[in-house]
Amino acid sequence: MNICHDISLLQYNTFGIDVHANTLISYESNEELVDIVLNHLPNLPKPLLHIGGGSNLLFMNDFKGTILLSEIKIVEVVTETEDSVIIRAGSGLVLDEFISYTLSQGWYGLENLSLIPGQVGASAVQNVGAYGVEAGDRIVAVNCISLLDGSEKRFSHDECNYSYRHSIFKESHLYGKYAVVSVEYALSKTFIPQLNYGGIMHFLTSFGFTLEGVSAIQLRDIIISIRREKLPDPKVIGNAGSFFMNPIVDISLLEKIRTQYPEVPHYPTSHGKVKIPAAWLIDKCGWKGKSLGKASVHSRQPLVLINNGYATGNDIKSLSDRIQQDVFDKFSISICPEVNFIY
Numbered sequence: 001m002n003i004c005h006d007i008s009l010l011q012y013n014t015f016g017i018d019v020h021a022n023t024l025i026s027y028e029s030n031e032e033l034v035d036i037v038l039n040h041l042p043n044l045p046k047p048l049l050h051i052g053g054g055s056n057l058l059f060m061n062d063f064k065g066t067i068l069l070s071e072i073k074i075v076e077v078v079t080e081t082e083d084s085v086i087i088r089a090g091s092g093l094v095l096d097e098f099i100s101y102t103l104s105q106g107w108y109g110l111e112n113l114s115l116i117p118g119q120v121g122a123s124a125v126q127n128v129g130a131y132g133v134e135a136g137d138r139i140v141a142v143n144c145i146s147l148l149d150g151s152e153k154r155f156s157h158d159e160c161n162y163s164y165r166h167s168i169f170k171e172s173h174l175y176g177k178y179a180v181v182s183v184e185y186a187l188s189k190t191f192i193p194q195l196n197y198g199g200i201m202h203f204l205t206s207f208g209f210t211l212e213g214v215s216a217i218q219l220r221d222i223i224i225s226i227r228r229e230k231l232p233d234p235k236v237i238g239n240a241g242s243f244f245m246n247p248i249v250d251i252s253l254l255e256k257i258r259t260q261y262p263e264v265p266h267y268p269t270s271h272g273k274v275k276i277p278a279a280w281l282i283d284k285c286g287w288k289g290k291s292l293g294k295a296s297v298h299s300r301q302p303l304v305l306i307n308n309g310y311a312t313g314n315d316i317k318s319l320s321d322r323i324q325q326d327v328f329d330k331f332s333i334s335i336c337p338e339v340n341f342i343y
């Protein structure tokens with residue numbers, strides 16, 4: 001266990017917002033977290049905030065409370081058959097390193113999530129997704145410790161209530177009450193490529209592969225290349241990946257937009273609604289590559305807001321507010337941030 005006071009959060013948020021936290025505690029095992037909950041937290045400043053890789057956070061001010069950080073990095077086989085395996089991964093593992101490890105073992109299913117920033121624990125809370133796969137699709141259980149009394153609680157896949165960028169851990173009755181300590185994934189020993197989203201098939205052919213000929217590691221490499229081409233590296237330019245979620249709207253609204261923009265991209269979702277890329281809406285409002293003060297809209301992916309250097313949370317929020325307003329005025333669609341604002 002490691003406790004620090006008055007610590008800079010610069011290295012703990014990929015937006016590169018330069019704020020301080022009153023206290024930060026990291027832990028390396030379930031037992032250490034239970035000890036923290038029972039013997040340390042009662043005397044430490046509130047509120048509590050559990051962070052992962054800090055890739056989905058926007059700090060608006062110095063954080064007056066206590067930040068918790070998992071350093072649990074276990075990888076254990078829970079069960080294994082000829083065809084599949086259930087792996088328990090510590091919440092503090094870097095998701096991409098874990099994915100790389102699973103592929104090296106011949107365990108498939110997470111390759112489309114390659115290079116998503118962040119840690120295993122946060123990926124289960126945010127239900128991160130890319131290229132037609134969401135973390136929740138592969139998660140069989142999420143093991144947690146209560147931050148109220150240190151008790152253990154295992155959430156089954158169904159209890160996690162997964163949907164697009166959503167889980168039960170984001171719902172108000174549970175928000176902040178549990179820390180994820182490990183996540184169990186069901187992975188297959190047979191590689192079944194998921195290629196029907198986001199132009200992956202097109203990239204595959206342009207890289208000279210066929211559907212039958214591509215291996216999981218090659219698919220991972222292709223996805224990494226696509227992401228590197230479109231998305232800024234947070235180590236170089238502060239950003240939090242997609243800033244907004246893609247809105248899910250009624251078909252009637254899509255039809256209305258189509259009368260003016262027949263080319264509007266859209267993907268069907270459940271309940272007869274459609275998902276429209278927020279990147280397209282923002283692009284059509286003329287924001288691509290534009291700046292407002294110290295914050296900008298990325299020139300290759302308008303869904304990504306970037307810190308031009310020394311931006312505050314409020315600088316980023318001012319840009320986000322303007323974009324939301326413009327998208328609403330033009331399309332009558334409210335786009336919601338995927339990023340969590342921390343006040």
Ligand code: EPU
Pocket residue numbers: 129130131132198230231240241242243244245246265277278279280281283288299300301302303338
């Ligand atoms: N588009 C434009 N202009 C642009 C760029 C994109 O109009 O300059 C339109 C195009 O029609 C394009 C569409 O937006 O087809 C979708 O763009 P893209 O395929 O890049 O994906 P996305 O919907 O913008 C989502 C995830 C990403 C994930 C990609 C790939 C969300 C909020 N974002 O983005 O996740 O990597 O799909 O699957 O769902 C993240 O969450 O941080 C993230 C990067």
